[in-house]
Amino acid sequence: MKRAYNFGAGPSAIPTEVLEEAQKELLDYNGSGISIMEASHRSKMYDEVHNGAIAMMRELYEIPEDYEVLFLQGGASLQFAMVPMNLGMGGKVEYANTGSWSKKAIKEAKVQDLNIEIVASSEETAFDRIPENITFGDDADYAYITSNNTIYGTQYRTYPSTKAPLVVDASSDIFSRPVDWSTIDLMFAGAQKNAGPSGVTIVIIKKELLGRVKASVPTILQYKTHAENNSLYNTPPTFGIYILNLIMKWIKNSGGIKAIQKINEEKAALLYGAIDNSNGFYVGHAQKDSRSLMNVSFNIKDKNAELEAALIKRTEESGMIGLKGHRSIGGLRASIYNAVSMDAVKALVELMETFAAENQ
Numbered sequence: 544m545k546r547a548y549n550f551g552a553g554p555s556a557i558p559t560e561v562l563e564e565a566q567k568e569l570l571d572y573n574g575s576g577i578s579i580m581e582a583s584h585r586s587k588m589y590d591e592v593h594n595g596a597i598a599m600m601r602e603l604y605e606i607p608e609d610y611e612v613l614f615l616q617g618g619a620s621l622q623f624a625m626v627p628m629n630l631g632m633g634g635k636v637e638y639a640n641t642g643s644w645s646k647k648a649i650k651e652a653k654v655q656d657l658n659i660e661i662v663a664s665s666e667e668t669a670f671d672r673i674p675e676n677i678t679f680g681d682d683a684d685y686a687y688i689t690s691n692n693t694i695y696g697t698q699y700r701t702y703p704s705t706k707a708p709l710v711v712d713a714s715s716d717i718f719s720r721p722v723d724w725s726t727i728d729l730m731f732a733g734a735q736k737n738a739g740p741s742g743v744t745i746v747i748i749k750k751e752l753l754g755r756v757k758a759s760v761p762t763i764l765q766y767k768t769h770a771e772n773n774s775l776y777n778t779p780p781t782f783g784i785y786i787l788n789l790i791m792k793w794i795k796n797s798g799g800i801k802a803i804q805k806i807n808e809e810k811a812a813l814l815y816g817a818i819d820n821s822n823g824f825y826v827g828h829a830q831k832d833s834r835s836l837m838n839v840s841f842n843i844k845d846k847n848a849e850l851e852a853a854l855i856k857r858t859e860e861s862g863m864i865g866l867k868g869h870r871s872i873g874g875l876r877a878s879i880y881n882a883v884s885m886d887a888v889k890a891l892v893e894l895m896e897t898f899a900a901e902n903q
């Protein structure tokens with residue numbers, strides 16, 4: 544068996560150790576004689592997985608007691624709708640527009656006829672940066688940001704401060720670095736980029752926000768419903784949560800989130816170094832001070848589509864997958880999430896250097 548180096552943007556790489564563990568337990572989980580997939584979500588064996596995952600997330604991500612950890616479905620995209628449904632109170636809601644995912648979130652707030660203000664946008668420069676000095680009003684119902692812009696490869700270094708509840712879409716950088724919970728009121732993430740398989744959506748919400756929701760919101764779409772039922776109001780995505788739990792254990796065995804952050808910084812430095820030291824052969828999409836540690840989007844000089852296609856072909860021949868850039872900016876994108884190893888990044892950088900030397 545040969546595992547590929549997976550640079551896909553999502554669903555994306557899962558640590559081999561995690562998949563091996565899941566394989567080992569697939570037919571007979573812990574001597575139960577059944578797969579965890581076949582277990583009732585009300586059973587003791589599943590309960591340990593479910594609460595184990597929550598406890599491990601609280602420990603590793605240092606989530607304070609006054610936050611609720613929820614497992615929902617519908618992807619991050621359902622959160623674009625649930626956030627305004629639950630937190631909009633008829634006042635103003637404020638968004639920073641840093642890319643396609645922010646725009647989709649704004650669109651969902653528009654559908655609900657909220658009074659929306661876009662306080663900052665980098666659309667004019669093809670979303671190549673996080674706008675400077677984003678200022679949210681303190682009286683907004685909520686303020687909204689996308690922590691890491693998966694397509695354009697930009698990422699907030701720190702979150703803007705505001706007295707309004709701050710909502711953070713962290714779909715593509717959750718668990719990649721420690722966060723300051725004193726600035727965050729609601730964080731959500733589809734698991735399939737940095738936390739597990741698709742099908743699980745993580746929501747971490749400050750408990751004081753749970754009471755805000757209007758009675759007109761369907762029960763299943765209220766955060767309160769899921770909080771009151773420990774995310775067992777209806778059948779949760781049990782197998783996805785099981786894998787998420789294994790990934791949390793993998794992060795713990797890797798030294799925790801600070802240690803993971805350090806490796807992430809090293810991986811990104813190596814890759815951006817290859818771009819910066821290529822004498823202009825490779826051109827990074829993001830401005831340097833907005834560069835993402837998770838998604839590295841770049842072109843070949845003059846956006847040479849022929850050379851870009853040739854390089855993508857070479858990566859595939861070398862056992863690397865998922866490097867084709869998003870159609871909106873073309874070129875290449877290397878997603879270097881937690882589960883993408885330093886070895887994978889080294890192999891890519893080596894190939895990029897060889898390719899540049901051949902074609903410069």
Ligand SMILES: *Cc1c(COP(=O)(O)O)cnc(C)c1O
Nearest residue numbers: 618619620644693712714715733
């Ligand atoms: C992938 C992604 C989404 C959409 O996630 P789904 O789970 O497919 O709905 C939203 N936001 C960001 C930042 C993403 O990277």
